[in-house]
Amino acid sequence: MIVQAIRSDLLKINGKGLWFLTFLAPVGLIAMQGLNYGLRYDYMIKAYADDPWGGLLNNILMFVPIALLMGITILSSMLANVEHHTSAWKQLLALPISRYAVFGSKFAIVALLLAVASIVLALGAFGLGLLLGFDAADFPLTDAIKLAAYPYLASWTLLTPVLWMCVTYRNQSLPITIGIVAALISVFPLSEWVPTNWPLASYKAENGETFVLAGLIIGLAILLPAAVHFNRKDVN
Numbered sequence: 483m484i485v486q487a488i489r490s491d492l493l494k495i496n497g498k499g500l501w502f503l504t505f506l507a508p509v510g511l512i513a514m515q516g517l518n519y520g521l522r523y524d525y526m527i528k529a530y531a532d533d534p535w536g537g538l539l540n541n542i543l544m545f546v547p548i549a550l551l552m553g554i555t556i557l558s559s560m561l562a563n564v565e566h567h568t569s570a571w572k573q574l575l576a577l578p579i580s581r582y583a584v585f586g587s588k589f590a591i592v593a594l595l596l597a598v599a600s601i602v603l604a605l606g607a608f609g610l611g612l613l614l615g616f617d618a619a620d621f622p623l624t625d626a627i628k629l630a631a632y633p634y635l636a637s638w639t640l641l642t643p644v645l646w647m648c649v650t651y652r653n654q655s656l657p658i659t660i661g662i663v664a665a666l667i668s669v670f671p672l673s674e675w676v677p678t679n680w681p682l683a684s685y686k687a688e689n690g691e692t693f694v695l696a697g698l699i700i701g702l703a704i705l706l707p708a709a710v711h712f713n714r715k716d717v718n
Contacts, residue, residue: 483579483580483583484582484583484586484587484590486579486583487579487583487584487586487587488587488590488591490587491561491587491588491591492591494564495561495564495591498560498564499560500557500560500561500595501595503553503556503557503560504553504557504595504596504598504599504602505598505599505602507549507552507553507599508549508599508600508602508603508606509602509606511542511545511546511549511603511606512542512603512606512607512609512610514545515538515541515542515610516610516613518541519538519610519614523614527614534611534614534616534620535611535616535620535621535622535625536622536625538607538610538611538614538616539607539622539625539626539629542603542607542629543629543633543682543685543686544682546603546629546633546681546682546685547633547637547665547668547669547678547679547681547682548665548666548668548669550596550600550633550634550637550681551637551640551661551664551665551668551678551681552661552662552665553595553596553599554592554596554637554640554641554644554645554661555644555657555658555660555661555662555664555665556661557592557595557596558588558592558641558644558645558648558649558657558661559648559654559657559658561588561591561592561645561648561649562588562645562648562649562654563654565649566652566654580713581709581712581713582709582712582713584712585649585708585709585712585713586709588645588649589641589642589645589705592641592645593638593641596634596637596641597634600629600630600631600633600634601630603629603630604626604627604629604630607626607629608621608626628685628690629685631694632681632684632685632690632691632693632694633681633682633684633685634681635684635694635697635698636680636681636683636684636693636694636696636697636698637680637681637697638697638698638700638701638702639677639680639696639697639700639701639704640661640664640677640678641701642701642702642704642705642708643660643704643708644657644660644661645708646704646708646711646712647660649712650711650712650715664677664678665678668681668682674687674693677697677700680693680696680697681693681697684697
C-alpha cells in the first residue's frame, strides 16, 4: 500500500520544482567551492598540499548542515503544499488507503530527495577535484561516502517533526520558522549534543557514528507518534 502511495506522490511532484531544488542545492555548493578555489587557487592548493582531497571535502562540509536543514524545511513544505494548495487532502484521505501509508509516503519522498541530493554532492566533489587537477587515485572514497551519508542521516531528527507539522497544518509559518532557525543555528559551534550540530559532528567527531545513530533513532522514534497523530487528526 505504501509503495502505491509513494508512486502517486512521485507523479504529483513532477513539475512542482522539488526535483529542481534537489539538484540545485548540491550543484550550488560545488559551484561555490569551485569559485572559492578559482579565486584563491594558489593559496588553497598550498594550504591543503598534504591532503588536497581532504581539504576540498572539509570546505564543502562546512555548508552541508545548513543546506540539509534548509532542504528539509523547503522540501517538506513544498511537498505538503501540493495537497494544501489544491485542497486535496479530503479526497486523498477518502481513498481506500491507510493514513499511515500516506504519511509514510511523504516521509519517504523527502528522505529520497535528500538522499539524491547527498549523492549528487559527493559525485560533484569528485568531479570538482578532478577539474582542479587532483589525482583520482588519491580520492578518499570512504570520506566521500561519509560526507554523503552521515550528515544526511543525522539530520533525520529534524526531518520528522518538520514534515509532521507541514503535512498537518495548512499554515506553514511555524515549521518554516523552526527549520530556518535550526539551519542558522547549525553554523555556530554549539555543543555536539545539540541536534542541529549533529550533521556536522557526525562527520568531524571521532565518534561520528554515535550522532548518525542518534539522528536515525530519534527521527524514527518521532515518526511513530507523528503518524498516529496524522491518522487521528482532521487535515484541512
